[in-house]
Amino acid sequence: MKLTAGNRLVSTVCSTEIIVVKAGxxxxxxxxxxxxxxxxxxxxxxxxxxxxxxxxxNGTLLGKRYINVDDTLELLCTKAGEGSLGIGDTLLEEKEAKVLPASD
Amino acid sequence: MAAEGFGERVAISHSSTDSSKTQNLTYRELYEASRNVAGSIRANETSTVGFVDVSSPNLAVCLFASAWAGLPFVPLNYRLTDEELTELASQILPATMVTGTDYYEKLNSVNDLKCLKTADLDNIEAPANLPEDSDWEMDGEKEAILLFTSGTTGKPKAAILRHKHIVSYVLGSQEFMSATEEQATLMSVPPYHIACMANISSSIYTGRRIVMMQNFEPVEWIKTARNENITHAMVVPTMLWRMVEELVAKSEKIETVQNIAYGGGKMPIDVIEKALEVFPNTNFVNAYGLTETSSTVSILSPEAHRAAHNSSDPKERLRLTSVGKPLPTMEVSIRDDKGKPVSPNESGEIWVRGEQVSGEYKGGISRVNEEGWFQTNDAGWIDEDGYLFIEGRLDDVIVRGGENISPGELEDTLRQHPAILDVGAFGVEDTEWGEAIAVALVLHKEANLTEDEVKEFVRENLRSSRVPDKIVFYDELPYTETGKLLRRELMFYADT
Incomplete structure (x- = not known):
């Protein structure tokens, strides 16, 4: 399916829920x-x-972001679960956390 | 999501010095309260949600309830006159208006305005038609917050921030649940300021407890910081100045605050230098941003603060007055008046680009060009290492005999004078030069300074072309409540 930022999707085999942050x-x-x-x-x-x-x-963790190899797709996990996210059979990677000081 | 991740943590509370109020909300309670209020708002069938009151945990409830109800949230300045408030309210009708008791009667009589008292939200009953989790739409294009810009240069305009802008900002600068349970942020900026809206959004996302302070006052701030074990804060330069003065006068220090972000106006170098002394363990972050850019665009990091503070190289020391480097998700470019990029160290207008930039106002006005650049109307430059410096609003630049003079540079110089407490520079009409340089000065108590001494000081420490033509002495300078110097008023007084 074609995804757009803001779409919410859920797993059918575990409790995982995600929201689309970025999509091509x-x-x-x-x-x-x-x-x-x-x-x-x-x-x-x-x-x-x-x-x-x-x-x-491997599981999906609350608040973590997941991306594909080209970084054209980004998902944010809003509810954790036991399954891992993927596109077809290819698993997504966990996005590395940025460290920025609080500025507001 | 925060309710899911750490539902039992305290999300938000009143400052403990405000003894009449004891409202504490956990993330779970904040979620449920937002649901109830969203239900009431939805039943009103209005198109916006206004808020006219001081800060309280209910401010956050209303912000999230509006999103849940799918309506834009519009915090208004509670210090405005009745006429001004009614005028702004008329631009967002039909509206649900959450108000403090003081404004309730007045606003409730306006047609198409349905008022709720802030205090009544504490015990609001779940309405019959309660919104579902799934009713919380995630459409990024919907309007999230409307903020009337401060209008230091004109009539207030309602800037539109859509959900996609706020989300880009929060996701671009913060990680979910990255704060520890001990962290707490002291919010003393009023609700209608972008920094307050941004702070609520990012604190809830990172799981940092928010302590709301209704009105900033330096002694109260210091007391609250100690009582509430405050680790984080956001202040405007005037607030930091008053806190520093207070601490210096009492020969005290605060050693427990980990992070202070400041922004919203120019920070005098002597204030930040003193602040680094009286907050010896604090990481300072200078944040530059605008309402139209969902707050922070660039930051001067704690490391950069310390490096500049400890350096003997004048160029590196100067970086204490810079706003640092853009966020990784933002681009900044300095342009001349034809829109062409200028070289490093050359001054021009600051243009910014990034997903958190809205640049859009009510009435179908957008200040974003086809390539996505937003013209900030701020003047500044970038040095060869990429540090951004702000000179002030472009409209404030004094053009004397064809030469552009930055009021900020002149103010910085004059502030170095031991007799001078505060200073504002501005242009006044002049038949010979087009514009002449005027400065308004506030002297320290019992200090004396003649006009000639002022001129001589500028000639020696800056250059002769910056010597003010007109000098006026005041007891204090006019600022907006959020710490912006009102140059228009200075001009008006100088003429009379």
Whole structure:
């Protein structure tokens, strides 16, 4: 699906929830635990027979940001879970935290 | 999200010296209170949410409740006259207006204005039609905050900040939950100032407890900093000046504050130098930003402060007066009056670009060009190592016989004089030069200074072309409540 900043998506195999911070123009098949993520209102009806794949079970941490290799996609985790975020089978990387002093 | 991550932490409280109020909110309580207030706001069916009161935890509740209800939040200056307030309110109708008791009667009589008393929000009942978590829309294009700019140069305009601007700023400068439970920030800047809105947003995101101070007063500030174990604060230069004076007079120091950010006006070098002495363990951060840029654009880091303070090289010492380097997410460029970039050390207008920049006002006005640059109307320069220096508003530059004279430079020089407490430089009409240089001076108690001595001091320490043509002495200079010098008023008094 095509993503835009502000989109909220949820995992169907764990408690992970994310919000899109940055997205490119192309279609992206976002996964969590190796299974496609869905819109919050779709979770109820989503098939949850899937289990977290072994390649994607490192977990997603609250408040961490996740990016793809080209840094064209950035997600912010708003609810932690056991599955890892990915595009298809490729896992996203955790974005390195910046250290800036408080300025406000 | 903060409620999810650390729901039981205290998010926000009143300053303890304000004994009449004891409202403390945890992140979970802030979330639930915002939901209840969002429900009441939604039931009013208005298009904006105004706020006319001093700071309190309910200010944060209203900010988040507005976002939840999907409406822009508009904090107004509670010190305005009734007429001015009514005029600003009329620009945001139909509105839900959260007001202190003092303004309730007056504003409640305005058509299309539905007033709620701030104090009543403490015990607000959950309305019948309570918003769901999912009703909190995440549309970045929606208007989040409208702020009437201070209008030191003209009539107040409502600057629009959309959710995408605020989010870019917070995500660009802070990490979620990066604050420890012991950290607390003392908020003494009024609600209608961008720094207050930015501070609430980033403190909640990082999990730093906010202590709200209703009206800044240096003795109270110092007492609160000690009682509440304050680790962080944001002040405007006038506030820091008054705190430093107080501490120096009592030969006291504050050793527990970790981080003080200052901005919103020019910081005299002697004030920051003294501040580094009386706050020996504090990291100082000079932040330059505007309402239109969702606050901070560039910062002078604590390391840069110390390096400049300890240096014997005059050029490096001068960096104490700089606003440092742009945030990694921001670009800054100095342009001439044709819009062409100038060389390092050359002065021009400051242009900024980045996702947190709005540059947009109510009435369909935008000051952002096609390439995304916003012209700040501030004059400044960048040195060869990339440090940005602010000279003041472009409109304040004095043009004397075709030569551009920066009031800031002249003020900095005069402030070095031991007899001078405060100074404002400005242009006055002159038949010979077009504009002549005028300075308004406030002297220390029992100090004496003649006009000739002032002129001689400028000639020796700056250059002869900067010698003021007109010198006036005052008891104090006019500032806005947020510490900006009102040069227009100086001009007016000088003429009369």
């Amino acid at each position: 123009d192309e279609d992206v098949s976002l996964t969590c635990g190796g299974i496609a993520m869905v819109l919050p209102e779709e979770r109820q009806g989503a098939t949850t027979d899937g289990t977290i794949s072994d390649e994607a079970k």
